[in-house]
Amino acid sequence: MATGTESPATEPRPESGGVRGGTRAAIAAPHLRTDRWWLAPAGTAAGLLAFIVYSTWRAFANADYYAAPYVSPFYSPCLAENCEPMKAGPNWEIFGSWWGISPAIIILIFPLGFRLTCYYYRKAYYRGFWASPPACAVAEPHKKYSGETRFPLVLQNIHRYFFYAALLVAGILTYDTVLTFRDENYAWGHMGLGTLVFLVNIVLIWAYTISCHSCRHIVGGKLKHFSRHPVRYRMWQWAGKLNARHMQLAWASLVSVALADFYVYLVASGAFDDPRFF
Amino acid sequence: MSGYTAHFKVWRGDVSGGGLEDFEVEVNEGEVVLDIIHRLQATQTPDLAVRWNCKAGKCGSCSAEINGRPRLMCMTRMSVFDREETITVTPLRAFPVVRDLVTDVGFNYTKAREVPAFVPPAGVAPGEYRMMQEDVDRSQEFRKCIECFLCQDTCHVVRDHEENKQAFAGPRFLMRVAELDMHPLDAAAETGLDRKTTAQDEHGLGYCNITKCCTEVCPEGIKITDNALIPLKERAADRKYDPLVWLGSKIRRRSSAG
């Protein structure tokens, strides 16, 4: 169509068929990529799966999550009566004695929701688990596709509320990290290997949270004129710098939170003795 | 470095059918895939159809798929391939084929027309426009676009689902909506056009599942997903999925009506 005018709707085309559809170049192969395109989605899927398995076990275990002064990030804040007592720790018995299962479940919903609706993780699991698409220019196996236009995926749009919640959670985990400058008798001014683990984790958690696309939008991205809001413009630039590393931070903080939890598990279960520096 | 003979498979045919044809062709130092296609034209297949223009990565005409990946032929250097490797060149697979490596990219021109143009601000004469560099930076990035349509080609929303072409503008034209919405002097809102809402309602922003293939193929290195599509999704969320904003606009509308 040399004049570039008719709309694609004017002539009926096969309802589906994608790259092998009626008017496209007749090529039978779903893709012609010769590189190892499957490596990235496979790696992503494996990594996410490993985390899911580990975190499910730990979240439902309801044990070995507190070893003074450390509380597992999976169990903080601990909001049920069945929580282990943590002196000045983040346990408030908002949920009464009726809560029978692991108290981790109450709170994990927030970081889980934050990550589930995160723009990076969405890409990762759409590609890795749902093959939509498996990789760029590789045909996807689905007949129909409506993206994020309908329920339930339209709910991805509430990412910003999980971001607000994630700010609170990150605040509490910061508080937990401050508490790790105590010894097992709650005396201040001490530090152990666990303190370092917690410090690294909280820095990564904050970096991941602040690098969120919603955060970047809220601090300044929504503005039309940066020149009229110099402070927000500066904040937007910072968020943007971090945002460029959102994927790396998503993985790094995922690993660090699991490691922090595992560290607490090792210490609480007695498998490892937290080396104290002072 | 001396020349060598490379193995090529080039798709030839038209809408009624076709297939990959094998060629042996000479390659010299510093050449790009488009040079090789031109050599085929000049020496073996004078009627091999190919669309090209500037040969410097500035016009976005010579889009094709090389070893299954959407790329500009003029910007794909032969040195990135092994000498033994067979290099496969096909037309873009998201659009109807015309002949050989040429496809009908009319879809993109149709979509371009569906995006309402820049609305000049009322009462500002030519020559009186004042815009700060930091306010035009974002839109300027998007205006680097050379309209090669590789992002439109690679996007699985239309590549794998012909039926979505109606509802979905594609990354290039969603980016155009973002460009206009971020333009410091665009007065669309004053005329009752809310680009944030129409991005979702008219141009199919919701179809995008941000898998970033558009960003991966962009020869201009525009961060389409992070800088245009996601910010646009957030702007749409401001309008449509933020109860506080929604409530506020309801109240304001009521009070202004009353």
Next chain:
Amino acid sequence: MSVVDRQEWDVVVVGAGGAGLRAAIEARERGARTAVICKSLFGKAHTVMAEGGIAAAMANANENDSWQVHFRDTMRGGKFLNQWRMAELHAQEAPQRVWELETWGALFDRTKDGRISQRNFGGHEYPRLAHVGDRTGLELIRTLQQKIVSLQQEDFRETGDYESRLKIFQECTVTRVLKTVSDSGSAAGGRVSGVFAYERESGRFFVLEAPAVVIATGGIGKSFKVTSNSWEYTGDGHALALLAGAPLLNMEFVQFHPTGMVWPPSVKGILVTESVRGDGGVLRNSDGKRFMFDYIPDVFKEKYAETEEEGDRWYDDPDHNRRPPELLPRDEVARAINAEVKEGRGSPHGGVFLDVSTRMPAEVIKRRLPSMYHQFKELADVDITAEAMEVGPTCHYVMGGVAVESDTAAARGVPGLYAAGEVAGGMHGSNRLGGNSLSDLLVFGRRAGWHAAEYAAGAAGARPVVDDVQIDAAAAEALRPFSAEAEIEEPKGGPPENPYTLHQELQQTMNDLVGIIRREAEMEQALEKLAELRVRARRAGVEGHRQFNPGWHLALDLRNMLLVSECVARAALERTESRGGHTREDHPGMDRTWRRINLLCALTDPTGGLAATDPVRGQIALTRETTEPVRADLLALFDKEELVKYLAEEELYE
């Protein structure tokens, strides 16, 4: 016969670059139903390659700037051969044309106070080029494209059809401008009646009937081997005008841009923007010497720095220092590079070194010259922030073109024919300044669209009648390459010729024999070679069918390239002086008596036939014409001492 599809329009614009689109916008806004025909896709025109900027005396960067200063610079650059009224209009109207782009959505780089930033460029006294990084041409084309779309959206709201008043016929080629015939059947003296074209995709012929045709097809660079021009630049518009009976003006002036890439071979000729020098890049030879200081011609001696120190100070303090000689007009720099290479002080691949890496921090280079950085990184594997580029002259622009009326852009001799942009001659004289091209497109594109629309409105009562005989002849001409073998029985016939081979030979001939430095004997040799190619081109044959057949397209374009090449060669042979883009080794000086002389090319066979394959006579006849004296108030803008260098005695005291 004549079963080809026909449509009626008021104005047909041939070419969708800056000038064509600006003309179309103007014609449509003035009420003419307008069709645009272009060889590429809409928005891919060669204008996108323009990097530096749009010259316009907006005085944003230096308040001393004014149209008068811009006019002066343009005349100096063109060595006073410019059609001065065009240079005047251009300098006066350019700022409005740039500001208007902003109202259509263009986003130029900004000054601190939010106005359009302007940069330095060769030959311009003040920073004058509105720009967007180094992709200004892309911004221009996209803005015009989007303005066209917005007009189509308006039409859609009113008529329900996007294309009711403004339509783009993309990937179509015009092969003939059609004219009305007198009662005797001759088209000579007729007026424009439409164009004959074919769709590249299907090979289908069609005719657009229109009283006014605007030619905006750009240049002729594809007749040269080393060129920055794209495949579209086959001189189509020049040839269309010639064939329609409109003369071409001063075709000997071809600009060789001093800095094209020289390596790798496949990208040889691709442009390295002048902004590299405007922003501080310097030229060095293999001895590491900034050789441009040795090449400042007398006419420019007072305007350029004599020491490297002064030149370097100029970037920061232009009011108290003179500019470095790297920023001399393009012809001077191109010749200097040519001389250095010839004397054995060139770079390994036959160019010279253009260095920014030692002049600016890497970050600044990447920010100010992003597409140059990428171009070298991706095409040559050279990191310009770490090493010097290798550059050499490349055929870039033709100053000559269709002879037009300054105010209306109407082609001389053919009522209803207009020309704007590179295809039009006169505006730039013997040499164009960087940045003056984009502004030329806008200023004269608008004027061409305006007057074409007015002319078409005047002709509304009596639309010109399209001559069926011409349509049949045009169709037969276009189909000829498919029957090349059948014509072998012609006397002196031979086997069918490969159009690609013919094209290569033509490019080599023009490059070697009518290139940057010209000699009488070589040009005579070139004319003989062109005659031979002309004969062989009649046997250019193609395989396959009419659907998107590049071999066929090239075979048709050869006619245009051969015509235009002959114009260049004949005019260059005739002009026995060196001036701007025309350098004669055997006549190295600028001759004041030649300043008043324009050379006009016309077909030897005015009926428009191309049968003339006689090598000696050729297809082109030259005539000399004495130009109108420059208006007194414009001359008064220059110092007497300066005018003495250009003008003959009697002109000075008139």
